[in-house]
Amino acid sequence: MIPQETVGKIIETARIEEVVGDFVSLKRRGASLWACCPFHEEKTPSFHVDPARGIYKCFGCGKAGSSVNFLMEYEHLTYSEALRYLAKKYHIEIQEREETAEDLEKRQRSESLHLVAEFAHKFFIESLQKEEGRAIGLQYFHSRGLDDATILKYGLGWSPRTRNSLLDAARQAGYKDEYLVAAGLVIQREDGTLCDRFWDRVMFPFHTVSGRVVGFGGRTLKKDHGGMKYVNSPESEIYVKNRILYGLYFAKNEIARSGKCYLVEGYLDVLSMHQLGITNVVASSGTSLTDGQVSLLKRFTENVTIMYDGDSAGIHAALRGINMILREGMNVKIVLLPDGDDPDSFAQKHTLEEVQAFIAEHEQDFIGFKCDLLLEDAAGDPLKKAELINDIADTIAEIPDPIKRSTYTDAVSAKFRVEPDLILSRIGTTRRSRQKPTPGQTRTETPDPEIVPPVQPEQPRAIRDENEILAPGEKDLLAFILRDGSEPLVFPTDSEFYSPDGVQTVAEFIDDALASDDVQFANSAYRATYEAYFERYDAGDDQKAIILHLLNGKNLQISQVVADLLEEKYQLTVDSFSKSLSTKSSWLASFVPRAILAYQDKRMDARISTLRRELMTATGDDQIRILDEIGRANALKRKIKIKLGREK
Ligand SMILES: [Zn+2]
Numbered sequence: 001m002i003p004q005e006t007v008g009k010i011i012e013t014a015r016i017e018e019v020v021g022d023f024v025s026l027k028r029r030g031a032s033l034w035a036c037c038p039f040h041e042e043k044t045p046s047f048h049v050d051p052a053r054g055i056y057k058c059f060g061c062g063k064a065g066s067s068v069n070f071l072m073e074y075e076h077l078t079y080s081e082a083l084r085y086l087a088k089k090y091h092i093e094i095q096e097r098e099e100t101a102e103d104l105e106k107r108q109r110s111e112s113l114h115l116v117a118e119f120a121h122k123f124f125i126e127s128l129q130k131e132e133g134r135a136i137g138l139q140y141f142h143s144r145g146l147d148d149a150t151i152l153k154y155g156l157g158w159s160p161r162t163r164n165s166l167l168d169a170a171r172q173a174g175y176k177d178e179y180l181v182a183a184g185l186v187i188q189r190e191d192g193t194l195c196d197r198f199w200d201r202v203m204f205p206f207h208t209v210s211g212r213v214v215g216f217g218g219r220t221l222k223k224d225h226g227g228m229k230y231v232n233s234p235e236s237e238i239y240v241k242n243r244i245l246y247g248l249y250f251a252k253n254e255i256a257r258s259g260k261c262y263l264v265e266g267y268l269d270v271l272s273m274h275q276l277g278i279t280n281v282v283a284s285s286g287t288s289l290t291d292g293q294v295s296l297l298k299r300f301t302e303n304v305t306i307m308y309d310g311d312s313a314g315i316h317a318a319l320r321g322i323n324m325i326l327r328e329g330m331n332v333k334i335v336l337l338p339d340g341d342d343p344d345s346f347a348q349k350h351t352l353e354e355v356q357a358f359i360a361e362h363e364q365d366f367i368g369f370k371c372d373l374l375l376e377d378a379a380g381d382p383l384k385k386a387e388l389i390n391d392i393a394d395t396i397a398e399i400p401d402p403i404k405r406s407t408y409t410d411a412v413s414a415k416f417r418v419e420p421d422l423i424l425s426r427i428g429t430t431r432r433s434r435q436k437p438t439p440g441q442t443r444t445e446t447p448d449p450e451i452v453p454p455v456q457p458e459q460p461r462a463i464r465d466e467n468e469i470l471a472p473g474e475k476d477l478l479a480f481i482l483r484d485g486s487e488p489l490v491f492p493t494d495s496e497f498y499s500p501d502g503v504q505t506v507a508e509f510i511d512d513a514l515a516s517d518d519v520q521f522a523n524s525a526y527r528a529t530y531e532a533y534f535e536r537y538d539a540g541d542d543q544k545a546i547i548l549h550l551l552n553g554k555n556l557q558i559s560q561v562v563a564d565l566l567e568e569k570y571q572l573t574v575d576s577f578s579k580s581l582s583t584k585s586s587w588l589a590s591f592v593p594r595a596i597l598a599y600q601d602k603r604m605d606a607r608i609s610t611l612r613r614e615l616m617t618a619t620g621d622d623q624i625r626i627l628d629e630i631g632r633a634n635a636l637k638r639k640i641k642i643k644l645g646r647e648k
Contacts, residue, residue, distance in 0.1 A: 001103075002083055002094050008545075010083055011552040013090045014067040017051045022089075023074055038074055038257075039063045048567075055551065055563040064563035066551035076252055076300060079554040081210055109182075113238045114212060116170065116179045121213040123169055124157025124203040133158035137202045140221055144268060145348045150275045153250065157203040159196070159218060166196050184215065184233040198231060204267045206239065207249040209296075215239035217246075217267060232287065242292025246270055246283040252300055254280040260303045262343075263289075263321065265314070269307075269343035277352045281343075289321050294328050305333040305363060309342045315373065322366045326398040334369040335362050367392055367411055389416055393423050397430040469606045470522045473599035477514075478526050479565040480592055481507050481533060482550075486543035489592060490585050496643075497593055506592055507537055513596045519603070529561045594644060601640045604633045 002010075017026060017033055026033040026049055037047035037058040046060040057064035063073065071082035087094050127133045128151075137158030141151050159166065167186050171177070177194060180186040186194050201218035208214055215233030233239050247270040248255075255261045262281040264270060273281045284293055297304060306321050308314035318334055325332040335358075337346050347355060364372070374388045389412065396408045405427060413420040485507035491498040497509075504512065511534060514520075521527040529550065536546040550562045608630055615626045 002080065002087075006087070006092065006094055007083060008548075010086045010090070010092055011066075011068065011548055013092060014054075014086045015051065016054045016056060016067050016070070017049050019067040019086070019089070020049055020056055020070055037061060037063070050567070053563075053566050054548075055566060057563055057567050062564075063560070064567070065556065065559040066563065068552040069556050069559040072556060074253075074256075076256065077210065109179075110237055112176070112179045113183045113236065114214070116175050116183045116185065117213050117215070117238060119170055119173060119175060120166055120183075120185050120216070121155060121157070121205050123166055124159055124198075124205070124216070125155060126157075127160050127165075128156065128158040128203075130160075132160055136221060140202055144272075144344070145275075146268075146271055147275065150271055154247075154271060155205045155207075155213065157205070159198040159201050159203055161200045163199055164194075164196050166198070167194055182236060183238065184236045197233075201231065204246070206233070206244050206246060208244065209248060209252065211249045214244070219267075241287060242290050243296060245293050245296060247274065248282045248296070248300075250274065251280050251282050255282075255300045259301055260305065261297060261301050263297075263304050263306050264343045265308055265317065266342065266344065269347075272344040272347040273355075276347045276355060278347075278355065288317065289324060291324060291328075294324050294330070298328055298330055302330045303333075304330055305335055305359070307335045307337065307343050307359075310336050310339045314342075318369075322369075323395060323398050326366070326395065327400070329400045333363045333365055335359050335364075336369070336372075365411075366395060367408065367415065370395070371415070385416070389418060389423065390426055393426040394430050396423075397427045397434070469602050469609075470599075471526070473595070473602045474521045474523050474526045475565065476595045477510050477599060478521075478530060478561070480588075480595060481510060481530070482547065482562055482565050484584075484588060485533070485537070485546070487585065487588055489589050491589050495589075497589075506588055507533070509592060510596060517600070517603075522606075525557050525561050528555065529558045532558050597640050597644050601637060601644075604637045604640070608633050 020026065020035075024035045024038050024047070026035045027045070028034075031052070033049040033051065034045040035047045035049070036042050036045050037060050039047075039058060040061040040063075042060055047056065047058045049056045055064065055066055056070060065073070067086065068079070068082045071077050071085055072079060075082075075085070077085060084094065086092075128137050137156075138151070141156060146156075167177075167180065170180055170185075177186065181188050181194070185197055187197050188194055198216065198218040200222070201220050204217040204219070205213040206215040206217065215236070215238075217233075218231045220229060220231075235241055246267055251261070251270075251274075258280050260280060262273065262278065264273065264281055264283045266283055270281050270283045273279075282297070284290070304325050306318050306325075308318045308321075315336070318336075322332050322334065337343065341349075346358075350358070370388070370392050374384075374391070392412055393409075396405055396412070399405045399408070406424075409420050409423050409427065412418070412423055485505060487506050488503045489497075489506055489509050490503055521530055532550055532553070532555070533546060536549055541549065547562065547566070551559050553559060611626050611630050611633070615623065615630075618626055
C-alpha cells in the first residue's frame with residue numbers, strides 16, 4: 001500500500017503539462033496549452049491543458065481529468081500503477097510503511113522474483129548475441145523474417161545448450177536458488193538437485209501490461225524434440241496467465257486508438273504482423289485462450305477480430321474463442337486465412353496494403369463464419385440445416401445484452417428464412433438450461449503482486465444527463481460547491497437568508513437547503529461527486545485538498561466531473577444579469593440561493609410531469625389525490641417564482 005501522505009505528495013508534485021507532455025506535443029496559446037486529442041482522431045487541437053488547475057479537458061470528445069487519470073486512461077494503468085509511475089517520474093520514494101510484516105515479506109519476495117526474471121531476460125538477450133546464440137537463435141529469427149529492430153523491441157533471446165548455464169550465472173550474480181525456483185526458471189528435481197527449465201531454445205519473454213517481464217516461452221529448433229516444441233514458464237506469484245496476453249504491452253495504445261484488436265495464436269504471428277505495420281495484435285501466450293485473458297482485453301477494446309489458421313485446429317480454436325468473447329459482452333469478427341497460411345506466413349508473403357485489403361474483404365461476423373463453415377455440409381439436407389440454425393442460436397445465447405441478441409436473431413431469421421420466434425425460443429431454452437455460475441466464481445484470480453491492491457480502473461463513461469430536467473440544475477449547484485465551496489456566504493441583514501447565528505459556507509448552505517427538502521441528486525455521476533466532496537469536507541479538509549483528492553482519486557467518473565466543472569468555459573445556467581455585483585462574496589450571496597431556487601423549481605416540474613403520467617391511468621380517489629398534489633406543486637412553483645423575483 002502506498003501511504004496516504006505519499007499519495008498526497010505525488011499528487012501535489014505532478015504537473016499536468018509535464019505528464020501529458022510526455023505523450024502529446026503541447027502548444028502554448030496564452031496561459032494554456034493545446035494539442036490534438038490523444039483520445040479521438042482530430043486535425044485541429046481541441047485538447048486543452050490547464051496547468052494552473054492541474055486538469056485537462058478535450059472539447060471534442062469530452063474526456064477530462066487530472067494527471068493520475070490521464071495515465072489511467074491513456075496508458076491503461078490501474079490507480080496504483082499510475083501513482084507509482086508518477087512517483088518514479090518525480091523521484092518520490094514510496095516507503096510502504098503501512099504494511100504489516102507479512103505484507104512486507106510478500107512484497108519483497110515478489111520484488112525478488114521480478115529481479116530474478118529481469119536477470120534471466122538479460123541473460124537470454126546477451127546469449128543471443130554470443131557465438132552459439134548468433135549461429136542458431138539469431139539465424140533462426142532472421143530466417144523467419146524478423147529484423148533486428150523487432151528482435152530488440154520484443155526482447156527475444158537464446159537459452160544456451162549447456163545445461164544449467166542460467167542457474168550458474170544467476171548464482172554467480174548472487175541470486176538465491178529459492179527465487180529462481182519460485183519464478184519457474186529453475187526446476188527442483190525430486191532428489192533436491194536443481195536444473196534449468198530452459199536450454200537450447202529461442203526465448204520469447206512475456207510482458208505485463210505495464211511492461212515488466214514475468215515469464216518466458218521457449219521454442220526448440222531441433223526436429224526431434226520429443227513433443228516439447230514449446231516450453232513455457234509455469235504460473236508463479238508473478239506470472240499469472242490470466243493477466244498476460246503476448247504482445248499486449250506493445251499493442252495496447254494502438255488497440256485503444258483504433259478501437260480494435262486482432263487475436264492470433266502464436267508469438268511469430270504477433271511479431272510478423274507488428275513488423276509489417278499492424279500493431280494492434282496479441283496472442284494468448286502459447287496456451288489456449290482463457291476467460292481471464294478475454295476480460296483483460298476488454299479493458300482496452302470491445303472489438304476483437306480472431307485471425308487463426310484456416311486448418312481444422314485453427315477453426316476449432318476460433319469457434320471456442322467466439323463463444324468466450326461473446327460471453328464477455330464483446331463484439332467478435334473472424335478472418336479465416338487461406339488454407340495453409342497462418343498470420344505469420346501471410347504477413348511475410350504480402351505487403352501491408354494487401355493484408356489490410358484481405359482483412360477488410362474477409363472479415364465476417366460469427367453467423368457468416370459458421371454458415372460458411374457448415375452450410376456446404378447442410379446444403380439440401382433439412383435436418384443438417386436445422387442443426388446449423390440451432391448451433392448459431394446457441395452461440396447467440398452467449399451474448400449478455402438482449403438488444404444485441406435480438407439484432408443477431410433478426411439476421412439469422414432473414415438469412416435462413418426462419419421465423420424469429422423459433423430462434424428466440426431456442427435461445428431462451430439454452431439460456432435457461434445454462435446454470436450460470438455467479439460472476440467471479442469461474443475465475444480464481446490470485447492478486448498480482450505488482451499491483452497492491454489490484455484495482456481495476458473504472459471504465460470512464462461520458463457523463464450522461466440521466467434526468468434531462470434536473471441535471472442542469474444539479475450541475476450548477478455542484479459547480480458552485482467545487483469552485484467556491486469554502487467561501488463564506490454573507491447575506492445583508494434584510495435578506496431572508498440572513499441568519500444571526502453566523503455565516504455558512506457555500507457548501508454548507510447548499511447542503512442544508514437540499515437536506516431540508518430531503519433531496520439527493522438524480523444524476524448518479526453528480527450524486528457520487530457531491531457525496532465524495534462532503535465526505536472530505538466533513539473530515540475537515542480544506543477546499544484545495546478536497547479538489548486535489550477528487551481530481552486524482554480512483555474514481556475516474558468523479559475526476560471527470562470535477563475537471564469538467566472547474567474548466568472556465570463551463571457557463572452556469574443561472575442568468576448573469578447582475579453585472580453590477582462587484583465583489584465575489586456579494587455575487588455568491590445572490591447566485592447560490594437563486595441556483596437552489598431554480599433547482600427546486602425544476603424538481604417541481606419533474607414531479608408534476610410524473611404526476612401527470614400517473615393521472616392518465618389513475619381512477620377514482622387516486623385521481624383526486626394526484627390532482628391535489630399537482631395543485632400543491634404548482635403553488636410551490638409560484639412561491640419560488642416570487643422568491644426568484646425578489647432576490648434579484
Ligand atoms: Zn478528444
